[in-house]
Amino acid sequence: MNRALPEMLHCLSGPGNGTDITVLERQRTRVKWQHQEQQNYFVGNFQDLVGDGRCGSVLRHVVTHSVKPDPGFEMNSTITRTSSCPHTEAQVAPEAKGKVSEPAEKMSSTVGRESYKKRKADKVQNTKVVAEDDAKDKRSKVCAEEGESKITTEQTRTKNTTTHPNNRETSADTSRENSKASEVQKPDYIHVRARRGQATDSHSLAERVRREKISERMKYLQDLVPGCNKVTGKAGMLDEIINYVQSLQRQVEFLSMKLATVNPRLDFNIEDLFAKEIFPACSANFPTIGSSSEMTNPAYLQINPAQQMVACCGLEMGVNTPDLMALRRTISAPVSLPETYFDASCFTQLQPPSTWDADLQNLFNLDSNQGRSISFPSQPFTGSIEASNLKMET
């Protein structure tokens, strides 16, 4: 089944009748052919593919819903020259040209570029970045069905690249070289595309990849830093970022000063803090910066038992402090035992036990030391007793 694509299309359509095949059949044959090409060297079939003008027209047909005469073969040639694909990172090297991609993606693949492979330490990142870029391109172009302008620009680019047979041959040569280079099939090759009119040596390509990464990160930072939309350019952005980070650090310092001046006899009511102060207040104040994902997808626990669990876990964990023993004596003995079991179970459910939890109960002890009041922990205790009873029953 190692036929060239035009042959397969001919088989479908019969001699001389290229337009009778449905679009779907063409696509299917193309996909099949692409699969085949993965195993073969692309090189031999490249010329055939380039010569087949009808394949490209099919793709354009899909996008624009209109039949047009054809720079289609250039589209086709670019399809065959896809280099990186988000799905097949591992097979990047062996797949010189034939990539598994959907017809729509193929059509929107970047046009007029030559593929170039090279090695890098952070290969996976780079492949991902390049793949991301490609995926973004593909997605954006697939979605813009009515965006003929994009397609026309692609067309012009393809026209420029492959109108002349000389260009095609040179590109075929380079592709042949590249495919030969890909003979050394190592998994850490990265496919980088050189745009038309840009240098194709490894250094400039590496530079381009680096620059693209940096610009991508800068865009992300631009979203993070508030009020950064007006500033453009790297220098201004960096200034804004530096100012923002400095202001945040200054705020931390100021707040630490404020906390230091607060009465050090800190009445820690952790329950109240967590329940009332921090999270509702923070949910109101927090912009959607880092915590948005955490806030919007919270693990909805049963709140009251959870709070009580937190409190009583802090209370029950360490058994060694005298204060805790004093507190425990206030509780009836038979209840205290199931409470420990309850705590062990709930604790593992809630969060992994860590040393700070033992100290959380020191917190309460601190408070009880200062206040010598059992009334404070009584509320969580009653809650925990109820909860423990529930646990016992279940």
Next chain:
Amino acid sequence: MTPKGVSLNPNSRKTKFARRFIFALSRMRNPIPVSSSIEEEVRTRSHKIKIAAYLSMARAVGSRRAWSRALLFKLRTRARRHNMIIRRRSFRLKKKRIIKNDPQGEPSQTKKLRQLVPGGKTMDMCSLLEETAHYMTCLATQVKVMQTIADHFAK
């Protein structure tokens, strides 16, 4: 007691940081009043609180990020050095390591950014920007949590 309908994510960075920080704050009990002035006391305490905040944030993030690792390392070495000095009163020369990176980027701003972000001196531009982004989000949560705590105690 606890208002209903409040969702609590026990695994979020914010809760982790909040708990660690509150715990650290609680540990700082009222010290025996030193003979030094109140201002100095406040200053030292605020410094401790600041360090506790950064430490708890770095711990909440864990070792996943380069900046948190760098920050933890820095704080630990500082603590060790502090202890050494207290115990042995040994003089240690501060060695300044000058690591020059690729000077192609904007020199002044990149340098500043490297100084701001912990661990930024040895990063290339790309990862520096990434770490800056993450560091900024963590700083923002830190500030908000500290703000609410301060507000709570100011009442």
